[in-house]
Amino acid sequence: MGRNTRKRRTPLATKAIAASAALALGGGGLIWANFYASAHESDSAQNYTKAAGTQVATISCPDIGQKLTNVPDQARADVDGELANLDGQITEAYQRLATTRDAQARDASFVQNSILQPLKERRAVIIDRIKLEITRVGGTSPAGLETLAACTGSSAGQTNAGGGQNTGGNTASPAPSASASAGGGQNGGGQQANNGGQAGNGPAAADFVDITTVQANVAAKPRRTGSASTGSFTTRCGVNANKNHNTDNVIVAPGVTNGAHHLHDYVGNQKVNAFSSNDTFLQGGTSCQNKNDLSAYYWPVVRVQDGTQDFDQNADGGGKEGNVGRIAVPSQAQIKYVGSPTSKVVAMPQFLRIITGDAKAFVNGTANANAHWSCTGFENKVQLTDKYPICPRGSQVVRSFAFQSCWDGTNIDSANHRTHVAFADAGGNCQNGFKAIPQLTMRLVYNVPRPSIQNGVVKNAYAVDGFPEQLHKPITDHDDFIAVTTGGLANKIASCVNRGQRC
Known part of the structure; x- marks a missing residue:
């Protein structure tokens, strides 16, 4: 395999990043930022306390890659690249969430309007591409992929860890939680x-x-x-x-x-x-x-x-x-x-x-x-x-x-x-x-x-x-x-x- 010649089709994801190994693949992510003010931030404690209840601490995105269990070989390279783009989008959104705490404290709708909605729109574009890559070589894309574009915001205490679905058909070797x-x-x-x-x-x-x-x-x-x-x-x-x-x-x-x-x-x-x-x-x-x-x-x-x-x-x-x-x-x-x-x-x-x-x-x-x-x-x-x-x-x-x-x-x-x-x-x-x-x-x-x-x-x-x-x-x-x-x-x-x- 030579150097990567797959061109990203739009500037929406100029930095392609994917999961490691380990890995739950493409498009699943949790975004978490400290939503309290840093010591140097100028807003009063009252403003931050008032906004804290409405601010998003986590953003959970459905894991697209684990749904793709039957991708034709001819499409895998392009699909892997698009899954990498989804991961890049999550990371960029996390960085934005972590660096806009002042704006979040001032505007309770900031996360939804400025982070969640744009992220959903960008993910929808990538999901459409993935479906196209699969179908153009004669494959069938999983039903309902388009419904997985939206990422949800929640308080810091709400995560999927400890739950989740077994999407790969495997059961991990026993290692009870402490x-x-x-x-x-x-x-x-x-x-x-x-x-x-x-x-x-x-x-x-x-x-x-x-x-x-x-x-x-x-x-x-x-x-x-x-x-x-x-x-x-x-x-x-x-x-x-x-x-x-x-x-x-x-x-x-x-x-x-x-x-x-x-x-x-x-x-x-x-x-x-x-x-x-x-x-x-x-x-x-x-x-x-x-x-x-x-x-x-x-x-x-x-x-x-x-x-x-x-x-x-x-x-x-x-x-x-x-x-x-x-x-x-x-x-x-x-x-x-x-x-x-x-x-x-x-x-x-x-x-x-x-x-x-x-x-x-x-x-x-x-x-x-x-x-x-x-x-x-x-x-x-x-x-x-x-x-x-x-x-x-x-x-x-x-x-x-x-x-x-x-x-x-x-x-x-x-x-x-x-x-x-x-x-x-x-x-x-x-x-x-x-x-x-x-x-x-x-x-x-x-x-x-x-x-x-x-x-x-x-x-x-x-x-x-x-x-x-x-x-x-x-x-x-x-x-x-x-x-x-x-x-x-x-x-x-x-x-x-x-x-x-x-x-």
Whole structure:
């Protein structure tokens, strides 16, 4: 694939941006701004108090991309580009909401007239284009897409997190929320007026919990049958100490610069960006010790918000979009393929794409969320989905991922990047004719300063990079993978797992 030659047809979206990996795709978004006045603003407290009840703190937009489950191959490139435009519109609207608090306080209709209505009109144009791209190549666009143009405003306490529909047909691997035992809900429990964070868009104090106060919540693994594949294959690919970063996402937004809106760490394949192709991957080289492993493993970086900045403080996807602070390099990055508790596995197909988790789970709800946060010494007892752990001294923060382990047997990707793979059911079985493949698992360990909560404010916060409107919520964590192997490695991995070996 060469450089992007897809021209945006109107100036409505001059900056195309799409979701990452992780990802709930195209057009879903939550926009949240502190609607109280800053100290330097000149309006009286009375005026702000009067207007606060009518001001919009959040804007939730329906996720168009998850509705597009059957896009013809000939239309996918153009549709992906238009979904990127939808994300760009949401980000621009968020920035406008966050920088017009004076106007919002003076005029109760400002958000509706100056942000929501123009956003609806711009989204309608893009939705019409998407329908046209699908139908012009003989496809059928989903009914009712045009009804998804409007975005709704609500108070800061109203979000979709914790609800949402399962739009991809998958059920995330179990990781019970710690909200009940952590005290306070997803949205901050009374801290809504201050989104927190070094850039003012999170995380907030309510996003953290002392892990020693959370009750054990890790469920037992499914019982193994006689047909289980009990082996494992570990590949050692480093921790991205060479700082291979970019803000693209070639799975969701091919050909779109800054398609992820946030920075990724890359290990494995070293030539991954928005313009990479399957041929590029085969020539990309690898950071893995096994040189036949050219797979791309990439995830959003974790940053420590201690008042410092990093190299991208003035860049798109970095400081310009609220991703600020010092980038933390993992102390460990363990990548392992494991088997199925109920069957043998088949080899992963070449160039299989898998996204696990949802970069927009704070808006879309938990249907596709797959975040796992814990601390060393607690991983077998406590896994958190919507909280960052505060670990005891001597313990380190752990992010872990268990990817979808069932494949439809035919496709290496799907229009919404989800329906070609699935999680096994509670008993460990693949459903709907899907086949078990080696399950990719990843464990990232970070030695970050211990956060503390003082007067409702978090000090030394750490947070995963994300879309600016997602407020760096822990539930938005996600991970991306493209299978690329040579020398028969895919078959070797499957064989090792099926024979019960440790390779």
